[in-house]
Amino acid sequence: MQLKDPQLLRQQAYIDGQWLDADSGQTIAVNNPATGEIIGHVPKMGRAETRRAIEAAEKALPAWRALTAKERANKLRRWFELLMENQDDLGRLMTLEQGKPLAEAKGEIAYAASFIEWFAEEAKRVYGDVIPGHQPDKRLIVIKQPIGVTAAITPWNFPAAMITRKAGPALAAGCTMVIKPASQTPFSALALVELAERAGIPKGVLSVVTGSAGEVGGELTSNPIVRKLSFTGSTEIGRQLMAECAQDIKKVSLELGGNAPFIVFDDADLDAAVEGALISKYRNNGQTCVCANRIYVQDGVYDAFAEKLIAAVGKLKIGNGLEDGTTTGPLIDEKAVAKVQEHIADAVNKGAKLALGGKPHALGGTFFEPTILVDVPKTAAVAKEETFGPLAPLFRFKDEAEVIAMANDTEFGLASYFYARDLGRVFRVAEALEYGMVGINTGLISNEVAPFGGVKASGLGREGSKYGIEDYLEIKYMCLGGI
Numbered sequence: 001m002q003l004k005d006p007q008l009l010r011q012q013a014y015i016d017g018q019w020l021d022a023d024s025g026q027t028i029a030v031n032n033p034a035t036g037e038i039i040g041h042v043p044k045m046g047r048a049e050t051r052r053a054i055e056a057a058e059k060a061l062p063a064w065r066a067l068t069a070k071e072r073a074n075k076l077r078r079w080f081e082l083l084m085e086n087q088d089d090l091g092r093l094m095t096l097e098q099g100k101p102l103a104e105a106k107g108e109i110a111y112a113a114s115f116i117e118w119f120a121e122e123a124k125r126v127y128g129d130v131i132p133g134h135q136p137d138k139r140l141i142v143i144k145q146p147i148g149v150t151a152a153i154t155p156w157n158f159p160a161a162m163i164t165r166k167a168g169p170a171l172a173a174g175c176t177m178v179i180k181p182a183s184q185t186p187f188s189a190l191a192l193v194e195l196a197e198r199a200g201i202p203k204g205v206l207s208v209v210t211g212s213a214g215e216v217g218g219e220l221t222s223n224p225i226v227r228k229l230s231f232t233g234s235t236e237i238g239r240q241l242m243a244e245c246a247q248d249i250k251k252v253s254l255e256l257g258g259n260a261p262f263i264v265f266d267d268a269d270l271d272a273a274v275e276g277a278l279i280s281k282y283r284n285n286g287q288t289c290v291c292a293n294r295i296y297v298q299d300g301v302y303d304a305f306a307e308k309l310i311a312a313v314g315k316l317k318i319g320n321g322l323e324d325g326t327t328t329g330p331l332i333d334e335k336a337v338a339k340v341q342e343h344i345a346d347a348v349n350k351g352a353k354l355a356l357g358g359k360p361h362a363l364g365g366t367f368f369e370p371t372i373l374v375d376v377p378k379t380a381a382v383a384k385e386e387t388f389g390p391l392a393p394l395f396r397f398k399d400e401a402e403v404i405a406m407a408n409d410t411e412f413g414l415a416s417y418f419y420a421r422d423l424g425r426v427f428r429v430a431e432a433l434e435y436g437m438v439g440i441n442t443g444l445i446s447n448e449v450a451p452f453g454g455v456k457a458s459g460l461g462r463e464g465s466k467y468g469i470e471d472y473l474e475i476k477y478m479c480l481g482g483i
């Protein structure tokens with residue numbers, strides 16, 4: 001596999017500080033989406049193994065929680081350093097199981113590591129409050145305490161960052177965590193905990209259980225020891241997990257689907273808008289929940305924008321992510337290809353015109369041509385549903401009110417983007433968009449210091465930033481009387 005450190009390819013799950021196989025001995029094969037080759041296997045675990053991981057997290061909790069924030073921060077800091085020292089290997093492993101180009105995979109490792117670094121720092125800033133009392137003999141004090149045992153279920157599109165964005169604040173706050181990674185990309189998760197172990201994170205504090213989504217997930221949501229679940233994935237599964245968590249009134253953080261509008265106004269800097277659209281739409285081959293899903297372009301610049309975008313997208317280099325110069329890898333699986341094809345066929349049937357691409361790539365497998373559709377009608381499915389692939393549909397609009405109405409006409413509310421230079425318009429539009437995040441004159445908004453998250457059916461809670469740690473803390477109010 002050509003890793004500098006072959007120990008980073010772990011084919012066992014990590015529970016209570018031990019590398020283990022499934023009780024049943026069953027495994028799940030993990031394939032390389034660029035070649036279809038099997039790169040290894042992980043245990044197919046179920047409820048019993050998950051229960052053991054949860055019980056280990058409960059056992060590890062008192063000692064972990066009792067450390068000073070600085071002591072926990074020192075271990076997290078060491079974990080951050082190890083992630084960066086092993087960036088090449090971790091990037092390579094990710095490209096192999098996920099398909100994204102190596103430069104992008106290494107970029108994700110730096111992004112993933114940044115959450116550990118950030119929350120190691122934030123661990124020391126979990127401040128409480130002293131509230132002016134309501135009676136002369138009382139003092140009112142608020143402290144924040146770790147929630148306890150937490151669980152995370154993560155997707156395949158960011159195999160490392162979606163884990164550290166949850167484990168970072170959890171561990172910093174003094175919580176312990178059991179993680180179920182996506183079965184398509186478990187090796188990145190296992191490599192992360194191998195490094196966490198080397199960084200001195202005590203056994204039981206962080207476990208990774210690979211296996212059946214229904215069984216592992218079912219135990220995580222139904223076991224009363226688990227006090228909080230953080231999930232990143234589809235709205236459909238998020239809704240189901242939230243309902244399961246309702247039984248014990250577990251706290252939930254949900255980072256679900258998006259359907260990002262990307263709006264280009266007449267006064268936009270068109271070259272900048274094209275560059276932003278390219279990054280926002282085609283990063284990770286369109287497989288991020290903040291990818292532009294619908295591109296709205298005002299009448300006056302529609303043709304010029306379309307022409308420039310077609311030229312820019314035409315230069316993307318599709319291929320195996322390990323090859324030099326590749327900008328765009330394969331899609332994750334056949335289901336992803338089918339969804340893109342479905343959205344193209346639906347839009348074309350309703351009158352859209354194909355301006356670029358439109359079919360599976362000559363490389364075969366799950367490679368797909370970067371596609372642009374123009375004159376897409378409002379009634380197309382892609383106006384309402386997330387494509388999660390390399391399809392850019394261009395819609396035409398006349399004025400601000402019309403485009404805001406179209407942009408908000410969706411159950412989702414994660415990321416949105418627009419390009420404009422008029423200051424009044426910038427404020428009006430930014431305030432009117434019903435989204436958790438708004439990129440203004442930029443197509444790239446994610447970083448560890450800013451709050452990531454959505455409104456409406458896109459989720460609950462925020463990750464990253466000073467707000468991110470709050471999702472792992474409980475507020476305790478102490479009322480001191482008799483003074």
Ligand code: ADP
Nearest residue numbers: 153154155181182183213214217232233234237
């Ligand atoms: P995607 O469509 O992006 O794969 P999913 O929501 O299906 O998104 O999957 C995201 C994560 O949720 C993965 O780790 C997957 O294994 C897990 N998952 C899927 N179905 C369930 C389920 N019924 N219970 C718990 N976890 C699940």
